[in-house]
Amino acid sequence: MEQLLNLLPPLLEGTWVTIQLALASTVLGGILSFAAGIGKLSRNFFVRAISVAYIEIFRGTSLLVQMFWLFFALPLMGISLSPVLAGILALSLNIGAYGAEVVRGAINSVTQGQYEAAVALNFSKRYTLWHVILPQALVEMMPPFGNLVVQNLKDTALVSLITLADLTFRAQNLRNLTLDSVPIYSLTLVIYFVLALIFMSGMRWLERVIAFRVGVAQGRARA
Amino acid sequence: MLFGIEWDTSSDLAFAISILPILLRGLIVTVQATALGFVIAIVLGLILALLRMVPLKIVSWPTAIFLEFVRDTPLLVQLFFLYFVLPEYGIVLPAFLTGAIALGLQYSGYTAEVYRAGIEAIPRGQWEASIALNMPAWLLFRDVIIPQAFPRIVPALGNYLVSMLKDTAILSAVTVLEMLHVGRIIGDRTFRYFIPLTMVGGLYLVLTLLSSLAVRFTENKLPKDGIPLR
Numbered sequence: 001m002e003q004l005l006n007l008l009p010p011l012l013e014g015t016w017v018t019i020q021l022a023l024a025s026t027v028l029g030g031i032l033s034f035a036a037g038i039g040k041l042s043r044n045f046f047v048r049a050i051s052v053a054y055i056e057i058f059r060g061t062s063l064l065v066q067m068f069w070l071f072f073a074l075p076l077m078g079i080s081l082s083p084v085l086a087g088i089l090a091l092s093l094n095i096g097a098y099g100a101e102v103v104r105g106a107i108n109s110v111t112q113g114q115y116e117a118a119v120a121l122n123f124s125k126r127y128t129l130w131h132v133i134l135p136q137a138l139v140e141m142m143p144p145f146g147n148l149v150v151q152n153l154k155d156t157a158l159v160s161l162i163t164l165a166d167l168t169f170r171a172q173n174l175r176n177l178t179l180d181s182v183p184i185y186s187l188t189l190v191i192y193f194v195l196a197l198i199f200m201s202g203m204r205w206l207e208r209v210i211a212f213r214v215g216v217a218q219g220r221a222r223a
Numbered sequence: 224m225l226f227g228i229e230w231d232t233s234s235d236l237a238f239a240i241s242i243l244p245i246l247l248r249g250l251i252v253t254v255q256a257t258a259l260g261f262v263i264a265i266v267l268g269l270i271l272a273l274l275r276m277v278p279l280k281i282v283s284w285p286t287a288i289f290l291e292f293v294r295d296t297p298l299l300v301q302l303f304f305l306y307f308v309l310p311e312y313g314i315v316l317p318a319f320l321t322g323a324i325a326l327g328l329q330y331s332g333y334t335a336e337v338y339r340a341g342i343e344a345i346p347r348g349q350w351e352a353s354i355a356l357n358m359p360a361w362l363l364f365r366d367v368i369i370p371q372a373f374p375r376i377v378p379a380l381g382n383y384l385v386s387m388l389k390d391t392a393i394l395s396a397v398t399v400l401e402m403l404h405v406g407r408i409i410g411d412r413t414f415r416y417f418i419p420l421t422m423v424g425g426l427y428l429v430l431t432l433l434s435s436l437a438v439r440f441t442e443n444k445l446p447k448d449g450i451p452l453r
Contacts, residue, residue: 193292
């Protein structure tokens with residue numbers, strides 16, 4: 001028991017880094033998802049081409065390859081990224097590509113009648129997208145986004161391989177120091193599990209809030 | 224030099240051409256790890272999915288918690304756990320085997336969910352009809368449930384195969400000489416990371432494209448309404 005208590009402080013320090021990484025890359029990844037997901041549906045050929053290329057490249061290769069590429073290969077082109085920046089960038093670019101497919105799918109799932117009604121009401125394209133389509137699509141997006149957030153949290157463990165002192169990195173350090181593999185890795189797994197449960201319930205709460213808000217907005221529009 | 228193959232650093236193109244056969248050696252290991260990991264995942268996932276459905280709570284609850292735990296913790300940490308903890312209990316496995324087991328374990332959490340969803344998607348009427356016909360459970364599964372669940376399960380499993388292929392890169396963390404690790408070693412020795420790592424990315428892209436095509440092809444070949452009875 002005492003041994004476990006001694007392990008906890010360094011692991012919790014790493015946990016805090018993991019949480020920050022997960023939050024930062026989730027937010028940045030969310031923005032990328034919308035940009036690329038909407039971009040893939042754009043009428044402009046170049047916007048569409050860039051979005052498709054981004055999505056295919058980042059979904060088609062390993063996250064770890066992307067991370068190593070940003071960390072080891074880019075400096076040789078004169079662009080040097082710190083481990084934190086390379087880690088966050090790789091995580092958000094990766095999860096953003098998966099999120100883009102979710103956004104695209106959700107937008108496509110909005111029924112044709114909604115578009116026709118928006119045309120009949122003479123709404124502009126932008127107004128239709130932001131005030132008619134996206135609010136409805138957002139409700140559809142939330143469950144798959146919840147899965148991606150947990151996926152992203154798990155993926156943050158990879159930053160330990162580019163020397164970032166996250167939870168996994170701390171666990172590795174402790175093992176090299178003490179060789180107590182069983183308690184260290186068991187505790188690390190449990191911490192990740194608890195984090196995942198917290199992130200999941202956070203996303204479920206957000207899901208309910210959004211569904212409620214969109215429902216209210218529709219009610220007001222009808223009245 | 225790696226695997227007895229020399230690289231040629233006279234120009235970028237010559238370098239790229241000379242390291243391609245070395246990277247392909249790594250690619251073979253990547254494919255092998257995926258194949259073994261996937262076999263473990265579909266077998267273990269099926270066992271876990273069935274245990275999850277056992278009407279005894281002493282069996283189904285721990286299985287459900289185990290599945291949730293495996294799904295929600297990082298593959299890398301699970302891999303380290305197996306790699307460092309198993310030898311403490313006298314189980315010393317080669318890194319490749321440990322890696323394949325870790326992949327199979329993590330993905331069994333996903334495949335178990337695929338099996339469950341595939342079986343639950345069978346309409347209730349089918350179960351009721353088989354009860355009405357007094358069908359024994361094994362016949363119900365052999366002739367009613369599995370033939371109909373199969374076309375739903377296979378495409379989802381295929382997607383996880385592609386996903387697992389990409390995750391094999393993580394095995395480089397425990398010294399498995401798969402493609403990414405080989406690329407890193409070339410970079411470490413020549414101080415040229417750009418070309419090998421970009422080529423590794425390109426090779427992954429080719430691999431995932433080919434395997435996605437294979438998955439789509441099988442999906443289209445499957446009878447949508449289930450496998451016809453003999």
